[in-house]
Amino acid sequence: MTLTKTNMDVKEQAAQAQKAAKSLALLTTEQKNNALLIIANMLKEKKNTILEANEIDLQRGRDKGFDEAFMDRLALNESRIKGFADGLRQVVELDDPTKIIESDWVLENGLQVQKVTVPLGVIGMIYEARPNVTVDATGLALKAGNAIVLKGGSNAITSNKAIVDVMHEALEKTDIPKEAVQFINTTDREATEQLFTMKEHIDVLIPRGGGALINAVITKATVPVLETGVGNCHIYIDEQADVEKALSILINAKTDRPAVCNAAETVIVHEAWFQNNKDVFLKTLQEHNISIHGDEKLANTVPFVQLANEDDWANEYLSLDIAVKLVSSLEDAVAHIDQYGTKHSEAIVTENKEAAARFMTLVDAAAIYHNASTRFTDGGALGFGAEIGISTQKLHARGPMGLPALTTVKFLMHGTGQIR
Incomplete structure (x- = not known):
């Protein structure tokens, strides 16, 4: 295959990152922490x-008519910048996940493993x-001794740069x-797809975004993928749920920040x-300007409820919409x-501990809650510092991925001349 200039640029950047990773792996925890504090x-x-760069991206988004949820994800302000800077400081306080001896033993021949x-x-x-x-992923990567190649979306390219x-x-x-932090400064999709197959330089790909992006990476990549998932999150209000608790959890999970992956999209009642x-249930949803997409039982009896279709049950709304299913x-x-x-x-809301235990055993998900909001599925909220993504797969890492997810293991053997 003939390489275009874009291909060659990306290949060179990945090669530089690989070289930097070698020297990064030799650094002490103190050296890495010092770097994160300076950043x-x-x-x-x-x-x-x-913020000036972000305003350029925001204006471009307004011109293109992007929806409110998208603009919320794109927008920065002083508070958010302080937030991701503070996230780096939290990462500094976390234990270094590298150079930990998980186990050791001595074979009969004296070989130390x-x-x-x-x-x-x-x-x-x-x-x-x-x-x-851009900040969260870089901070975690560097603390765990990794180099990183960043390919952000075209709509945020000025901010990311x-x-x-x-x-x-x-x-x-x-x-x-x-060189340990590489940024691919192009909107060319060819550059993204080049990363998918660069096994000689890239050790793992982590896609973070909508379903289309994640599926494209999974389908096309020959580099191993740590899959982060779309969040069609459910709250089940059980027969024995406390009313005040159920409504408080539901409203928080839906409205605290609707445009994120741990927001509730369906409530099952x-x-x-x-x-x-x-x-009180319907009044509470209305008071918080939540649009209801209900099943036939609900839509046929409540005038302001829209009849849910198949897409509504599978939809990650990322907005003040919610699907309601009666069971x-x-x-x-x-x-x-x-x-x-x-x-x-x-999540399940119930005062019946047996029902909660049954739900938590039967449901297959990375994070399951009893009487708590789904909004806690977040590296920072769970004490990991910044997170690099939330894995919905089962191999290597699952749930919010903090520092340990960005490491692997090797076996080191010390001998005195043993042969086999």
């Missing part, structure tokens, strides 16, 4: 530069309109080579609970989740 400080110092955690190497991060991912420029400036003052609490049993709720869930985050 965090400079991000706050250069916030105006970043150690199983030790090591960096993955070079991470290819492919993501959409979330500039905060400004952030990486600031991080590069900061890295010049550290022991981490700036036990018919007996609904009959007893119908008025006659916990098993029916689990069956609905099995059919339409994305194995991200699911």
Whole structure:
């Protein structure tokens, strides 16, 4: 295959990252932590530069008529910049996940064996309109001893470029080579697809975004993929749910930040609970400007409820819309989740501990909650510091992926001349 200039540029960047990863793996925890603190400080110092770049992307989004959910993911402000700078400081406080001896033993012949955690190497991060991912992913990668190649979405390219420029400036003052953080500064899809097959330089790909992006990476990549999933999250309100608790959890999970993957998209309600609490349930949703897409039982009896179609049950709305399904049993709720869930985050609200235990055993998802909001499926909320994504697969890593997910192991053997 003849390489275009874009192909050659990306290949060179990946090669530089691979070279930088070698030196990064030799650094101490103190050297890595110092670098993250310098990056965090400079991000706050250069916030105006970043916000000016972000405004260019936001104006482009307004001109193109992007919806509110998309613009929310794209937007930065002082608080969000402070948030991802503080996230780096949280990562500094976390234990270094590398060079940990997980187990060691001595064979009968005297050969000493150690199983030790090591960096993955070079991470290819492919993501959409979330500039905060640029910082979160970089911070976690560097702390875990990895280099990273960043390919953000075209709609956030000005913001991402400004952030990486600031991080590069900061890295010049550290022991981490700036080549450890590569940013593919093009909107050319050819550059993204080049990453999919660059096994000689990239050790793992992590896609983070909508279903179309994730499916494209899974389908086309020959590089191993750590799959992050779409969040069609459900809350099941059981027959024995406390009313105040159920409504509080539901409203938080739906409205706190509707445009993120751990927001609730479907509420499944036990018919007996609904009959007893119908008025307050519907009134609460209306008071929070939530549009209801209900099943036939609900849509046929409540005038302002839209009849849900098949797409509504599978939809990640990322907006103030919610699908409502009435069921006659916990098993029916689990069956609905099995059919339409994305194995991200699911919740049950109930005062029946046996029902909660049964739900949590039967439901297949990375994160399952009893009497709590799905909004806690987040690396920061769970104490991991910044997260690089939420894995919905079962191999290597599952759920919010913090530092340990960005390592692998190697076996080290020390001998005195043993042969076999």
